[in-house]
Amino acid sequence: MKRLLMPLLCLFLLVPITADAQRVYLDITSPDARKILFAVPWFQNSGLATSQQAYGRNLAVTLAKALEFHGIIDIASSAAQQGSTADDWKRLGVDYATVGRYTIAGDQISLEIRLFDAATGDMLLGKSYNGPSTQTDVMLFKFTDAVINELTGKSGIAGTQIAFVSQPPNKREKEVFITDILGRSLRQVTRHQSLIVSPRFSPDGVFLAYTSYHSGNQNLYITDLRQDKTTRALSRRPGMNLAPAWAPDGNSMIVTLSHNGNPDLYLINRSGEILKQITRNAGINVSPVFSPDGRHIVFVSDRSKKPQLYLMELATGNTQRITYEGSENAEPSWSPTEDLVTYSSLRGGIYQICTVNPFKDRSETQITTDQTHHESPSWSPDGNQIIFAKRDGAGHKIYGIMKNGSYQRLLFSLPGSQSYPRWQIKTY
Amino acid sequence: MWSRVRALLPALMILSLVLFSGCADSDTDEAMKPSTGDAGAMGKEESLESKGVGISEGRTSEGMLPVYFDFDSSDIRQDQVSRIQVNADFMKGDDGTVRIEGNCDPRGTNEYNMALGERRALSAKKYLVNLGVPEERLTTISYGEERLLVHGQDELSYAQNRRDDFVIAE
Numbered sequence: 059m060k061r062l063l064m065p066l067l068c069l070f071l072l073v074p075i076t077a078d079a080q081r082v083y084l085d086i087t088s089p090d091a092r093k094i095l096f097a098v099p100w101f102q103n104s105g106l107a108t109s110q111q112a113y114g115r116n117l118a119v120t121l122a123k124a125l126e127f128h129g130i131i132d133i134a135s136s137a138a139q140q141g142s143t144a145d146d147w148k149r150l151g152v153d154y155a156t157v158g159r160y161t162i163a164g165d166q167i168s169l170e171i172r173l174f175d176a177a178t179g180d181m182l183l184g185k186s187y188n189g190p191s192t193q194t195d196v197m198l199f200k201f202t203d204a205v206i207n208e209l210t211g212k213s214g215i216a217g218t219q220i221a222f223v224s225q226p227p228n229k230r231e232k233e234v235f236i237t238d239i240l241g242r243s244l245r246q247v248t249r250h251q252s253l254i255v256s257p258r259f260s261p262d263g264v265f266l267a268y269t270s271y272h273s274g275n276q277n278l279y280i281t282d283l284r285q286d287k288t289t290r291a292l293s294r295r296p297g298m299n300l301a302p303a304w305a306p307d308g309n310s311m312i313v314t315l316s317h318n319g320n321p322d323l324y325l326i327n328r329s330g331e332i333l334k335q336i337t338r339n340a341g342i343n344v345s346p347v348f349s350p351d352g353r354h355i356v357f358v359s360d361r362s363k364k365p366q367l368y369l370m371e372l373a374t375g376n377t378q379r380i381t382y383e384g385s386e387n388a389e390p391s392w393s394p395t396e397d398l399v400t401y402s403s404l405r406g407g408i409y410q411i412c413t414v415n416p417f418k419d420r421s422e423t424q425i426t427t428d429q430t431h432h433e434s435p436s437w438s439p440d441g442n443q444i445i446f447a448k449r450d451g452a453g454h455k456i457y458g459i460m461k462n463g464s465y466q467r468l469l470f471s472l473p474g475s476q477s478y479p480r481w482q483i484k485t486y
Numbered sequence: 487m488w489s490r491v492r493a494l495l496p497a498l499m500i501l502s503l504v505l506f507s508g509c510a511d512s513d514t515d516e517a518m519k520p521s522t523g524d525a526g527a528m529g530k531e532e533s534l535e536s537k538g539v540g541i542s543e544g545r546t547s548e549g550m551l552p553v554y555f556d557f558d559s560s561d562i563r564q565d566q567v568s569r570i571q572v573n574a575d576f577m578k579g580d581d582g583t584v585r586i587e588g589n590c591d592p593r594g595t596n597e598y599n600m601a602l603g604e605r606r607a608l609s610a611k612k613y614l615v616n617l618g619v620p621e622e623r624l625t626t627i628s629y630g631e632e633r634l635l636v637h638g639q640d641e642l643s644y645a646q647n648r649r650d651d652f653v654i655a656e
Contacts, residue, residue: 321605344600389595
């Protein structure tokens with residue numbers, strides 16, 4: 059009991075156990091790599107009898123789901139209270155185990171969670187979190203991201219945010235929602251009672267740009283996600299104001315406007331003023347995305363008759379077509395960590411998720427094969443996964459998949475239809 | 487085969503309008519609900535004469551006609567020219583503003599279709615301006631594949647969704 063009453067100041071305390079410079083991290087990119095097996099036993103509250111441990115079970119279930127979400131971890135199905143001792147770990151054959159304790163006082167919760175190497179019994183990580191119990195998931199997600207960092211050398215993505223457009227059953231309106239990776243905290247961002255399309259996070263995840271029809275024109279809006287009262291039109295030129303690509307510094311964006319008579323790309327600043335016209339009367343130009351260094355964009359154009367992906371060097375305007383397989387290629391998203399663009403490709407009449415390196419060899423790799431439309435792919439902030447809208451009857455549902463094509467799964471079971479998913483870090 | 491379908495299109499469209507009109511637009515369902523409470527009681531005095539807000543075809547206002555497009559094209563088809571002429575004549579006899587709403591069939595990706603719908607609306611706008619309709623009386627908006635009129639996965643349904651509507655703006 060005494061152990062649990064750690065000072066309130068030790069929020070996010072890291073116990074430095076592994077300072078080994080020779081450290082070898084797990085390679086999670088290998089397609090045939092075995093998943094890491096974890097034991098995540100119920101969290102314990104030493105002040106409560108075993109029969110009252112439902113809260114501890116829920117904490118373990120959420121932590122297990124957040125770990126599993128990364129696509130590299132399997133959870134050993136273990137008896138509820140088992141898995142906390144070295145004997146349990148050996149019997150279950152796990153690689154790692156988490157051991158969590160909790161106390162609740164009023165509306166405050168304290169968590170103390172440790173990560174153990176099951177083979178050696180060494181504690182690799184120990185953290186404690188204190189705060190309002192409404193923040194419990196946030197604490198578990200922070201621990202998850204620390205565990206992933208411990209295993210792979212890169213932070214996890216449990217603490218990130220996903221935006222999408224959702225249409226309730228039997229309603230015509232579509233609004234933007236934001237959720238955590240598990241769909242546990244669902245937040246409705248827009249309440250325009252209209253049609254909303256193409257949400258786009260700012261690079262820091264603090265602002266969300268989106269296109270809404272509520273004024274009668276298709277206007278581009280931007281809202282500060284740190285509040286939920288106001289929004290502001292950023293571009294309301296007659297016709298299209300659609301699907302901006304945020305520059306990596308967040309100070310400008312490239313957006314499709316049609317006020318001059320053709321859907322072309324324009325560079326605009328954060329006040330909505332046009333700085334430069336990027337494409338000029340060459341058919342449809344839409345869905346731009348910046349390279350991580352901000353020097354190139356990839357966008358969709360039908361200048362060769364069908365929609366295809368084009369690469370443009372912004373300094374020179376030099377433009378090259380980069381996709382040739384599939385009858386149509388559209389909806390690009392550029393990986394935040396490498397030169398790899400994911401997009402939807404029409405193959406045999408079905409939209410499939412593909413990836414292509416826009417610079418080198420340009421081999422177009424198809425990563426989904428099942429015979430259902432896969433649309434609007436978008437990268438995870440760590441560049442390991444792709445989120446997309448998968449056709450489900452008349453509507454769509456949000457799915458995730460590893461970039462090597464493994465671990466495709468439904469992310470959120472929400473009523474109605476969900477589309478236009480976008481994924482970003484959360485810093486607010 | 488295709489030319490035969492095309493020849494039959496007007497008749498088939500009328501037929502499918504009858505078939506689909508019940509489920510095409512959820513707004514209609516809302517209007518059918520019986521009103522409850524005071525909002526449904528006695529209203530203000532109004533003129534005996536009312537202007538009907540009718541629909542001709544698709545979602546086009548009465549007096550004008552929608553214009554249909556080929557797959558993945560925003561070119562005005564030769565067989566649609568007479569329909570645009572009807573709309574130009576209608577607008578010349580009036581001084582209101584008309585919103586041209588571009589629509590696509592559900593095939594294709596969302597943002598590309600948004601631009602394709604806009605190109606369809608802009609094509610019709612250009613044509614009307616050439617026929618003498620003042621440009622400032624025309625606005626364009628694209629719904630891409632977001633406001634499907636009919637939901638069938640067949641060529642007849644697709645053809646009805648590839649459409650510009652002409653809507654009298656308030």
